[in-house]
Amino acid sequence: MRISQLEGRKVALWGWGREGRAAYHAIRTRLPALPLTLFCSADEALEAESMGDAALVTESDANAERLSTFDVVVKSPGISPYKPEAVAAAGQGTRFIGGTALWFGEHADEHGTAVSTVCVTGTKGKSTTTALLAHLLRAGGHVTALAGNIGLPLLEVLEPRVTPEFWAIELSSYQTGDVAESGVRPQVAIALNIFPEHLDWHGSHERYVEDKLRLLTGARPRIAVLNANDARLTAIGAQLIAQGDVDVRWFGHAAGWHLREDDLHRGDTFVMDTRALPLPGRHNRGNLCAVLTAIEALGLDATALAPNAASFRPLPNRLQTVGTRDGVTFVNDSISTTPHASLAALDCFRERRVAILVGGHDRGLPWEDFANAMRTHAPVAIVTMGQNGPRIHALLEPLVAQAGFVLDAATDLSDAMAKARAALGGEGVVLLSPGAPSFGAYRDYVARGRHFAELAGFDPDTISAIPGLGIA
Structure with a gap:
């Protein structure tokens, strides 16, 4: 759907975060007089009303009956389309789309x-x-x-001053369906891996997988770059190949870009040693293979570009070394919101003495795999915290005597860091990789990472900026 197609329809915005504001401004750029209703909180309503837009009205109760009176509701990504009121309104004919769908609608060529x-x-x-x-x-x-879920809504760069040659777009599972809804095919789509996550938004693991894969099954990119070592993606890849209209390229496969131990290869050709690259964790160095496969799919020389990975600046809150104090190194992996992510983080520091901080908002994800891994690969200490901290603690407690790690429970992040420091005794790594969202205790994972840096004695502002956002 193009923004111009909203003309003459009853349109509402649902949510006034950064994505909601971006949708509002994009619509106003193209349709300055279109009547809009904004569903938001009372505080957000005051902000919206201060703009003096006579064609914008605000409401606080986005109930099914009210939502069903609109032809189109442009919702923010954090609002699940599986909420009962959204499902009921959709049943009455209301179409729910996101800003990502509008952006793609504006960028379709004749094909x-x-x-x-x-x-x-x-x-x-x-x-x-x-x-x-x-x-x-x-x-x-x-x-x-560089835009999308990474921190810059696509609609904020709807009409850039400089037209990019390429668009590198991160999509969360909240947004992949939007691309399918737009009816516009991406040129290339990369799918890295699939583990259980965001069950509260999607409703079940099965629906999470289905929604995540809509970038492939619904949007049907011209070229799909898939992880040859992920069972779900290999199955989907086989389906796409059989259907015939998607060109499937594999990474992590011996015939293409892959790692042999720490060495990067293109087929049988050695390209470089990846150990010195500023990519924390083998999984990130493996994802370099995905990037190089996509670059080849764009018709470029990936082998020539690969050495430039050495000058990449790591992103904040993702296995980010904040600094060292009194023999203890502090690593901020606040973006970790699944137990699998916490396990991957531990693997990055398997040669170090580690105290890991786990726990946060409880979305019902299973921690049994994490607990089983601790039987043979436990760190020096595990400190549980947050809403699901007691549940994780109960799973780990029977393993302490056998595996020989320190297990402690904390009331909050400050308490958790104090307990981790004590367990390390002045040598090692305090690793914040909670495996759970920050909801309840913090606004988002960025705020949690900033507090972690502050508690460790470092300036949170210096660790928060995402390098390279926007167009360059």
């Missing part, structure tokens, strides 16, 4: 493709992968936009 777009999704690693893609393309002299 229904958003040319030069590379969309990246996956349960973990997608932000670093998207940023690395933009970094390598720019290193090759290509003007590239």
Whole structure:
């Protein structure tokens, strides 16, 4: 759907976060007089009303009856379409779309493709992968936009002053369906991996997987770059190949870009040793293979661009070394919101003495795999915290005597850090990789990471900025 197609329809906005504000401004740019209703909180309503837009009215109660009176509701990504009121209104004919769908609608060519777009999704690693893609393309002299879920809504760059040659777009599972809804095909889509996440938004693990895969099954990119070592993605890849209209390229496969131990190969050709690259964790170095496969899919020389990974700046809150104090190194992995992410973080520091902080908002994700891994690969200490802290603690407690790690429970992040420091005794790594969202205690994972840095004695402002956002 293009923004112009909203003309003459009853339209509402649902949510007034950054994505909601971006949708409002994009619509107003094209349709300055279109009547709009904004569903938001009382505080947000005051902010919206201060703009003096006579064609904008605010309401606080987005109930099913009221939502069903609109033809189109442009909702923010954090609002689940599976909420009962949304489901009921959709049943009455209301169409729910997001800003991502509107952006893609504005970027379709005559063949229904958003040319030069590379969309990246996956349960973990997608932000670093998207940023690395933009970094390598720019290193090759290509003007590239870095946007999407990584921190810059696509609608904020709807009409850029400089037209990018390529778009590197991160998509969360909240947004992949929007691309399918737009009816516009990405040129390239990268799918890294799939683990259980966001069950509260999606309603079930099965629906999470289904929604995540809509970037492939619904949006049907011209080229799909898939992880050959993920069972779900190999199955989907086989389906896409059988259907015939998507060109499937594999990474992590011996015939393409892959790692052999720490060495990067293109087929049988050695390219470089990845150990010195500023990509924390082997999984991130593996995702370099995804980036290089996508660059080849764009028709560029990936082998020539690969060495530029050495100048990549790691992103904040993603296995980010904040600094060292009194023999203890503090690592901020606040974006970790699944137990699998916490396990991957621990693997990065398997040669170090580690005290890991786990727990946060409880979305019902299973921690049994994490607990089982602790039987043989436990760190020095595990400190549980947050809403699901007691549940994680109960799973781990029977393993303490056998595995020989310190297990402690904390009341909050400050208490957790104090207990972690004490367990390390002045040597090692305090690793914040909570495996759970920050809701309740913090506004978001960024605020949690900033507090972690502050408690460790470092300036939170210096660790928060995402390098490379926008067009360059």
